[in-house]
Amino acid sequence: MDINKIGHHISHQFNKELEDIRNRLLNMGGVVEQQIEQAANAFMNSDLELAEKVIQQDKIVNDLERQIDQECTEILAKRQPAAFDLRLLLSVIKALNDLERIGDEATKIAEMAIHLNSTEYLSEHQHKGEDYYEIQHLVDLVKDMLHGALDAFARLNVGEVLSITAQDAKVDREYSCIIRQQVSRMMENPRNVRRTLDVLWTARALERIGDHACNLCEHVIYMVKGEDVRHVSREELQKTLQG
Amino acid sequence: MDINKIGHHISHQFNKELEDIRNRLLNMGGVVEQQIEQAANAFMNSDLELAEKVIQQDKIVNDLERQIDQECTEILAKRQPAAFDLRLLLSVIKALNDLERIGDEATKIAEMAIHLNSTEYLSEHQHKGEDYYEIQHLVDLVKDMLHGALDAFARLNVGEVLSITAQDAKVDREYSCIIRQQVSRMMENPRNVRRTLDVLWTARALERIGDHACNLCEHVIYMVKGEDVRHVSREELQKTLQG
Numbered sequence: 001m002d003i004n005k006i007g008h009h010i011s012h013q014f015n016k017e018l019e020d021i022r023n024r025l026l027n028m029g030g031v032v033e034q035q036i037e038q039a040a041n042a043f044m045n046s047d048l049e050l051a052e053k054v055i056q057q058d059k060i061v062n063d064l065e066r067q068i069d070q071e072c073t074e075i076l077a078k079r080q081p082a083a084f085d086l087r088l089l090l091s092v093i094k095a096l097n098d099l100e101r102i103g104d105e106a107t108k109i110a111e112m113a114i115h116l117n118s119t120e121y122l123s124e125h126q127h128k129g130e131d132y133y134e135i136q137h138l139v140d141l142v143k144d145m146l147h148g149a150l151d152a153f154a155r156l157n158v159g160e161v162l163s164i165t166a167q168d169a170k171v172d173r174e175y176s177c178i179i180r181q182q183v184s185r186m187m188e189n190p191r192n193v194r195r196t197l198d199v200l201w202t203a204r205a206l207e208r209i210g211d212h213a214c215n216l217c218e219h220v221i222y223m224v225k226g227e228d229v230r231h232v233s234r235e236e237l238q239k240t241l242q243g
Numbered sequence: 244m245d246i247n248k249i250g251h252h253i254s255h256q257f258n259k260e261l262e263d264i265r266n267r268l269l270n271m272g273g274v275v276e277q278q279i280e281q282a283a284n285a286f287m288n289s290d291l292e293l294a295e296k297v298i299q300q301d302k303i304v305n306d307l308e309r310q311i312d313q314e315c316t317e318i319l320a321k322r323q324p325a326a327f328d329l330r331l332l333l334s335v336i337k338a339l340n341d342l343e344r345i346g347d348e349a350t351k352i353a354e355m356a357i358h359l360n361s362t363e364y365l366s367e368h369q370h371k372g373e374d375y376y377e378i379q380h381l382v383d384l385v386k387d388m389l390h391g392a393l394d395a396f397a398r399l400n401v402g403e404v405l406s407i408t409a410q411d412a413k414v415d416r417e418y419s420c421i422i423r424q425q426v427s428r429m430m431e432n433p434r435n436v437r438r439t440l441d442v443l444w445t446a447r448a449l450e451r452i453g454d455h456a457c458n459l460c461e462h463v464i465y466m467v468k469g470e471d472v473r474h475v476s477r478e479e480l481q482k483t484l485q486g
Binding site for chain 1: 302305306308309312313316319320323325326329330333336337340426429430431433434436437440443471473474
């Protein structure tokens with residue numbers, strides 16, 4: 001799809017409104033990307049100040065969701081769009097929700113960073129850092145997925161979507177592996193159950209972020225191709241993307 | 244708001260379309276309510292057959308989400324609605340997503356029922372049923388919330404919304420209590436960590452269902468009052484409902 005599709009209206013003002021909505025969504029995406037980055041750093045380095053910052057930032061993301069959603073509704077009422085323009089606005093409304101939830105998950109990770117810091121560490125045999133190698137890997141994977149999804153939104157290009165959703169399968173495998181590993185740690189060292197649960201919840205939050213990145217890809221496909229690919233198989237998805 | 248608001252169009256066909264959309268959403272809500280009920284029973288009674296049924300049913304819920312969403316989009320494109328009608332359609336689009344996610348959480352509970360059944364139980368001191376008393380209470384709370392939210396949607400009536408969201412605070416307290424209790428159990432009896440985690444994930448899924456029921460209430464308020472009350476304080480919510 002030609003990115004200039006967005007500027008096909010005779011009304012200069014309408015073109016500007018649609019372009020503006022998309023830019024605002026992408027800016028919100030940037031804020032959320034930074035939230036994940038900072039939440040992960042706060043968790044990894046027990047940086048409580050950074051964790052607090054992420055939690056504060058959640059209000060900004062929530063406000064952005066409401067504002068952009070309202071702008072979309074106003075355009076719908078005023079311009080009564082059809083075809084691609086209607087799909088663009090509906091995709092943005094849905095994408096806002098996913099971005100806001102990613103922000104929520106980042107906030108949970110920041111809260112875990114604070115909670116983890118207040119929980120006493122009770123073993124000489126197990127090094128704190130051990131847990132974090134896998135978490136860092138998961139962070140890298142989901143950050144990459146979200147970046148790819150936002151890039152697809154920016155370029156109205158679904159070419160990379162299959163590789164992003166393939167990465168989600170990797171995230172799920174990595175997540176299951178962390179669960180198994182942490183269950184063993186809890187059995188070996190039950191005094192650290194609270195700490196280990198915090199690592200588990202963090203892994204869960206990251207896995208959820210991966211799911212939301214996939215949802216974002218589905219919204220881009222709907223916008224560009226006009227096909228709702230939620231809950232379809234990988235084969236059907238492939239066919240839609242080639243079609 | 245007068246429920247007859249929905250029938251204010253000169254076009255008989257348009258009235259019928261809006262009424263139909265709302266009925267279809269409520270039917271989907273009924274399917275999802277049944278999913279929670281059955282998933283909880285499967286979990287509590289180790290009923291594997293019922294658990295499988297819930298998992299199978301998830302496809303129906305997913306299909307309903309896609310179908311009703313598409314019908315909403317078609318009405319948006321064809322009728323170019325404004326004011327209440329536009330809000331109704333946008334609220335339904337958002338509510339579909341929450342119902343679908345509630346279905347996902349019910350499916351997770353059914354999967355836990357199956358997983359729990361395959362995990363050996365390794366203690367004489369702790370009775371299986373102990374965990375379930377609190378879970379059953381959580382189930383009752385969130386079922387009640389969802390029913391109230393769907394009822395508000397059916398009657399376009401926001402009168403009960405405050406009591407539903409108040410119930411969510413109760414769900415959160417109950418959930419935290421289950422977490423603390425299960426953490427103690429894991430420490431006392433580390434051999435049962437896997438089982439205990441399944442109980443934890445189930446409690447988490449129920450807590451999420453409560454959140455989605457609250458989201459549904461927010462969509463009803465937006466439809467009826469035209470105000471976006473996501474992320475607002477309880478005081479602001481109260482003011483909107485009285486205004």
